[in-house]
Amino acid sequence: MDTVRLAYGEQGLDLRVDPAVTTVVTPQHHRISEPPGEVLRRALRVPVAGPPLRERVRRGQTVAISACDGTRPQPRELMIPAILAELDGLVDLDDVVVLVATGTHRGNSEAELREMFGDEVVDTVRIVNHDSRDRASLTWLGEFGAGVPVWLNSEWVAADVRITTGFVEPHFFAGFSGGPKLVAPGLAALETVLVLHDAHRIGHPMATWGIIEGNPVHDDVRAIAAATGVTYGFDVVLNQDKEVVAAFGGDLLAMHAEAVRTAREVAMQPVPQLFDVVVTTNSGYPLDQNLYQAVKGMSAAYQVTKPGGTIVCAAECRDGFPDHGSYREVLASAGSPAELFAEISARQVTVPDQWQVQIQARIQAACRVVMHTSYLSDAELATAHLEQTEDVSRTVADALAAAGPEARLCVLPEGPQTIPYVAGAPR
DSSP: OEEEEEOOTTTOEEEEEOGGGEEEOOOOOOOOOSOHHHHHHHHHHSOSBSSOGGGGOOTTOOEEEEEEOTTSOOOHHHHHHHHHHHTTTTSOGGGEEEEEEOTTSOOOOHHHHHHHHOHHHHHHSEEEEOOTTOGGGEEEEEEETTTEEEEEEHHHHHOSEEEEEEEOOEETTTEEOSGGGGTTTTTBOHHHHHHHTOHHHHTSTTSSTTOOTTOHHHHHHHHHHHHHOOSEEEEEEEOTTSOEEEEEEESHHHHHHHHHHHHHHHHEEEESSOEEEEEEEOOSTTTTSSHHHHHHHHHHHHTTEEEEEEEEEEOOOTTOSOSSSSHHHHHTTSSSHHHHHHHHHHOSSOOTTHHHHHHHHHHHHHSEEEEEOSSSOHHHHHTTTOEEOSOHHHHHHHHHHHHOTTOOEEEETTGGGSEEEETTSOO
16 A cells, blocks of 8 residues: 555645555646745746836835735745835835735634734735625726626725735636736625626536636636736746745736646646546645635546545645635535535525535535545534545545445545646546
8 A cells, every 4th residue: 555645734644545546646846946036026027018017116106915815825925025125115115005815705813914924024014804795995896797796995996006916726616816816806895706606607617627718707807807907917836835836927917827827737637537536635724724615625626536436525624614604504505415506506696605615516416525624523514415534544445445346546635736637628
């Protein structure tokens, strides 16, 4: 037997596998050839398209910087100081605000902000958690894309200079993260997000990993960012060690398209077949903080799982379901995943957190899904129509035995950091 180390919480988890029947899919390891500070500085000074950042900013202007929330492994502690250094002498730090692009997630605590940005940034620059439910902090801008009503964070709208900072990886229904997503849904109102993530868009066959053109979710996200204005886009691609592989800056959409090309090479890999059993994670801490986020790991596994097969997802879930939002309530609102998927697909009005539930219900209706967590009980998972195992290795061995002598196993140790697809299938 071989041992595969799964990304789980901060410590990891060992899985015992039979190498004769196992395919392990991991990110292609890209070695770092130069210090990240130099890579980031070059992206700000030699952009993909348009002039360098410093040439786009005038003395006395106000600056808003959008950054990922704590569920994303963005190197904020490197990216924000790089921007501030580039603007030194042009912009007063009192005129800078960093907006945590929470979308509909909870805001981050001060302790979390210090972990995310570093003490120096927290102590010298104002940081604000975006709140999609606080109408007083939002500005109406009109309808964009395919009829999306758009409210955005008022501080973002009012700023003279707007800079997005993101982390580009495959996304389970928006195609890829980063870029325009740091405007909407990141800084948008709940009402805006509910339309962007409605059942029709989420259910579209092009709304999946690795597709941005013709994807109705990403098409509208792109349209909103283009119509409302971004001064400079700044994205990075990371390797499996969370190190900066590459950085991209410049005009938002051109910059993001280039970052996507690199991220696709780093994080999407072909496999020869569908599998009877697939083991996945949600890439360890901080991405596996809750069950809501772990749906991404399930979705990555679902791409290569046979109908009726078994998905085993190891996610620590130290933040529970979580308790905020309606995700837990919606999961428990139907008698089975198939019933829940049918109900959501038929709804004309979107409810909060429906998009994650819709994808999860579709997966559970097609496959057996077994969780391994450290913070959710068997009874709590049962309300979400999920099983739990204490021993992932034993559960995998039993599932393979039940599938028959020709059964095959796929392991995604880093979960959605690498998205598998069947070789020859269109992307």
